[in-house]
Amino acid sequence: MSYNFDSFNPAQRAAVEYCDGPSLVIAGAGSGKTRVLTHKIAYLMSECGLQPWEILALTFTNKAAREMKERIDGIVGGDGAKHLWMGTFHSIFLRILRAEHEAIGFSANFTIYDTADSKSLLKTITKEMGLDDKTYKQSDVLGRISNAKNRLVSADDYVNSPEYFKADSQSRKPAIGSIYKRYANRCRQADAMDFDDILLYTFYLFEKNEDIRRKYVERFRYVLVDEYQDTNYAQHRIVYQLTKERQRLCVVGDDAQSIYSFRGANIDNILTFNKLYEGAQTFKLEQNYRSTQMIVNAANSLICKNRGQIQKNVFSENDPGERIKVSEAYSDVEEGQIVIRQIEHLRRAENAEYSDFAILYRTNAQSRVFEEALRKSGMPYKIYGGLSFYQRKEIKDIIAYFRMIVNPNDEEAFKRIINYPARGIGNTTLQKIIDCANNNSTSLWNVICNPEVYSLGLSNATMARVNVFRELIEKYMSIAATENAEEVGRGIVVDSGIYADVHSSSDAEDLVRQENVDELVSGLSDFVQSRLEEDNNNVTITDYLSEVSLLSDLDSDKGGDEHKITLMTIHSAKGLEFPTVFVVGLEENLFPSQMACESMREMEEERRLFYVAITRAERHCFLSYAKSRYRYGKMEFGNPSRFLSDIAPEYLDRRSTVKSSFGRSADVELPWKRKTNVYNDEPEFMRSNNAYSRPAAPSRTVSMPNISGGVSSFTPKVQNTDAFTPVTGIRRVSKVTDANVTNASAKSPEASASIAVGKHIEHQRFGIGVVEKIEGTGDQMKATINFNNLGKKQLLLKFARFKVID
DNA sequence: CCGATACGCATTTTT
DNA sequence: TGCGTATCGG
Numbered sequence A: 001m002s003y004n005f006d007s008f009n010p011a012q013r014a015a016v017e018y019c020d021g022p023s024l025v026i027a028g029a030g031s032g033k034t035r036v037l038t039h040k041i042a043y044l045m046s047e048c049g050l051q052p053w054e055i056l057a058l059t060f061t062n063k064a065a066r067e068m069k070e071r072i073d074g075i076v077g078g079d080g081a082k083h084l085w086m087g088t089f090h091s092i093f094l095r096i097l098r099a100e101h102e103a104i105g106f107s108a109n110f111t112i113y114d115t116a117d118s119k120s121l122l123k124t125i126t127k128e129m130g131l132d133d134k135t136y137k138q139s140d141v142l143g144r145i146s147n148a149k150n151r152l153v154s155a156d157d158y159v160n161s162p163e164y165f166k167a168d169s170q171s172r173k174p175a176i177g178s179i180y181k182r183y184a185n186r187c188r189q190a191d192a193m194d195f196d197d198i199l200l201y202t203f204y205l206f207e208k209n210e211d212i213r214r215k216y217v218e219r220f221r222y223v224l225v226d227e228y229q230d231t232n233y234a235q236h237r238i239v240y241q242l243t244k245e246r247q248r249l250c251v252v253g254d255d256a257q258s259i260y261s262f263r264g265a266n267i268d269n270i271l272t273f274n275k276l277y278e279g280a281q282t283f284k285l286e287q288n289y290r291s292t293q294m295i296v297n298a299a300n301s302l303i304c305k306n307r308g309q310i311q312k313n314v315f316s317e318n319d320p321g322e323r324i325k326v327s328e329a330y331s332d333v334e335e336g337q338i339v340i341r342q343i344e345h346l347r348r349a350e351n352a353e354y355s356d357f358a359i360l361y362r363t364n365a366q367s368r369v370f371e372e373a374l375r376k377s378g379m380p381y382k383i384y385g386g387l388s389f390y391q392r393k394e395i396k397d398i399i400a401y402f403r404m405i406v407n408p409n410d411e412e413a414f415k416r417i418i419n420y421p422a423r424g425i426g427n428t429t430l431q432k433i434i435d436c437a438n439n440n441s442t443s444l445w446n447v448i449c450n451p452e453v454y455s456l457g458l459s460n461a462t463m464a465r466v467n468v469f470r471e472l473i474e475k476y477m478s479i480a481a482t483e484n485a486e487e488v489g490r491g492i493v494v495d496s497g498i499y500a501d502v503h504s505s506s507d508a509e510d511l512v513r514q515e516n517v518d519e520l521v522s523g524l525s526d527f528v529q530s531r532l533e534e535d536n537n538n539v540t541i542t543d544y545l546s547e548v549s550l551l552s553d554l555d556s557d558k559g560g561d562e563h564k565i566t567l568m569t570i571h572s573a574k575g576l577e578f579p580t581v582f583v584v585g586l587e588e589n590l591f592p593s594q595m596a597c598e599s600m601r602e603m604e605e606e607r608r609l610f611y612v613a614i615t616r617a618e619r620h621c622f623l624s625y626a627k628s629r630y631r632y633g634k635m636e637f638g639n640p641s642r643f644l645s646d647i648a649p650e651y652l653d654r655r656s657t658v659k660s661s662f663g664r665s666a667d668v669e670l671p672w673k674r675k676t677n678v679y680n681d682e683p684e685f686m687r688s689n690n691a692y693s694r695p696a697a698p699s700r701t702v703s704m705p706n707i708s709g710g711v712s713s714f715t716p717k718v719q720n721t722d723a724f725t726p727v728t729g730i731r732r733v734s735k736v737t738d739a740n741v742t743n744a745s746a747k748s749p750e751a752s753a754s755i756a757v758g759k760h761i762e763h764q765r766f767g768i769g770v771v772e773k774i775e776g777t778g779d780q781m782k783a784t785i786n787f788n789n790l791g792k793k794q795l796l797l798k799f800a801r802f803k804v805i806d
Numbered sequence B: 001c002c003g004a005t006a007c008g009c010a011t012t013t014t015t
Numbered sequence C: 001t002g003c004g005t006a007t008c009g010g
Helices: A010-017 A033-046 A062-076 A089-099 A115-128 A138-150 A155-159 A162-170 A176-189 A195-208 A210-219 A233-243 A293-303 A332-350 A364-377 A393-406 A411-417 A427-439 A444-449 A460-480 A485-495 A498-502 A508-534 A541-548 A594-598 A600-614 A642-646 A705-712 A738-744 A749-754
Strands: A023-027 A055-059 A085-088 A111-113 A192-194 A222-225 A249-253 A281-285 A324-329 A357-361 A381-383 A565-569 A578-583 A617-626 A628-631 A634-637 A760-763 A767-775 A782-787 A791-796 A802-804
Touching (some): A010 A033, A033 A062, A055 A062, A085 A089, A111 A411, A138 A195, A155 A176, A162 A176, A195 A210, A222 A233, A293 A617, A293 A642, A332 A578, A357 A364, A393 A485, A393 A508, A411 A444, A508 A541
Parallel strands (some): A381 A565
Antiparallel strands (some): A628 A634
8 A cells, every 4th residue: 555665765755745735846956856756646646546637747848748657657557647637838728728718719729829920920010010120129029028928917917017118118119018919919810829828828717717717726636847947927826826725736846957037937936935835845855866976066066156046955975976077179170079089988988878978068059060070970969959840941831721721810820821832922912911901800811701891902813813722721621620630731732732842843952841741741640640549539630730839849759869979958958867978168158158148147047057067967077168169150269168167176177178379378367257246137027038139248259261261161061961960850760652651551450350368569659568458349449558668558459550469 | 923142140948 | 150031133
């Protein structure tokens, strides 16, 4: 009956066991946080009598949610985890908003605008309002709006707020309020929400509909929040709405690893948790099981330079380990070589795998040099970051068609595809449609569906072209509810002319587009397939869209990427660990970033970022900086990062540091030492975003054409197809042609016939498992399979792709 | 309406 | 440097 806590330390165990009231788990880096979280959920189910659907567990990534579910199934056995309400804030609340759409005045199929859609709409709006789009840069304006929403400030609140108006006026952007107002109206008109709206509307849904709030309070008998240090105010308040009566919640996080305040995360949520939830128990997980003592100590000595943290004592009882090595390189290229030499050395000395290494940097642009160096030396690597699959133009175009079919009022989708592929509808025509829609407070789609009502004033020829488009969309709208997503998707890709368009030429660029389109279609096919296997319902394009709208960069760990060196930004490395980590580019104005030097808040966030970087390392951690590097095509000279001197010297090995042969010596007279620490922190209510650009720091750029010639010859090709070239975003290794896709979805009647309880089968996606139960007959025949890696799943044999192996 | 060329401007980004 | 957008000419 009692839970097995054998392998837990006292703090971990206490954190798992305490379920009666609010609790805050401060989980130092590498302290087994995920383990506590997953076991706590298992414990709630097995020891506290909670059903999985009575538990709400909020994470920050889809990947985290997926991995935790798998681990929970592993602990509990069976497939209970799939009934948990576990997912990102956005996906969980989107689900609730769709169910309660009437209460917020949206239709059930409202669209989610991604950042590009939002910016595009803002651009349209600034133009309409006759504002200068240099003063009202879309990214700035969107940042402001986003920030307001994250603080639960609606458009109406905003225009009525003297503070916001004053701040905007001071930065000479007094119209932001009216832009926000107009933006919000347009989103509503288009039946669309942006990412931040998901939280904003959830808050208002609960705030204004007590009955609905009660319903979910009743449902969620226990609430858990992971990465609490990265929640913003809106998320924090929503959690409070759901937990204030019962107070049964557990938040887990580490204030020292808060690195997303630029996106609105508010570290105060975790720092003041005990005030909001009085009597909350605090548990500190302080033993680090990941890293050597040296690494932990070095990280501690760094992070204690920040103020205002929760007191804790992270320690390691692992090997003492070796000091952190610091290397100085003359150039960015040499820095790459240093890293490579070190990898070669450790491969020989410790028999290390390529996958044991990670190269972490502050900005994506830094990946170039390492890519080049690794390619030259023939080492396999993979790069994370860059354009995700769903951000590619050809993919966005297709998705825009899907969006139109599901919600024809979607203005951004409309703008994107009205003339793609080209059908002779230009900007003038589009502008007329938009103006007309604005004047009549309706959607673009309504305007083209009722041209006589809204007197569009288009020529007959143009109107005819518009009608072709309208009929195309209408045709698919009418079949979207009954046909499955794959049929609809294939149909639209061909019918719209996209297929012909990407096949119109065969240069390298177009080949990539073709592959992407094929990949989307095969992804669609996979999606339909896996949904069909698990239940019998029709899988529509609406289902598909609601699945992909919150999937930004599809976690590319699909396989085939083992045995490779990992290159990524420090931000994306959060939560990961590697035996050996290289933190590169430790230079002033790069890390810490130039942008962070004005405010202490941001400087401390940079320091936490460095802390995160170091604590990714299990055994070896290497730091490096280059005295010169190419930036924006120019050679720049830099100084070593102040962070290097933030680490206590007894944990560093700076032997390899060569004294500078030109310029200033690294350890003497550093520019920031002359500065007193006066930071211009913004007023509290507009903090933590990038909405206002700061005055640029004086440039120290020096042009050095002679040197630049030599170095620029390393410049990699843009489009590369050799074997080591990583593909950013997701990749499916298999090339799936039309024919293959159809074959792949074929049923396997022979397999279904020979299946029996006790037999082993190999499923195409789920791997190997044992048949535990068979029920139903004919098309309804289902089997319960216990998969080795995934636990139990019910499959509908009619659709399942597997073979019997014994 | 589309292509070519010029300009300007650059963090981090789980959603 | 190199990408994304703005503008002009066909």
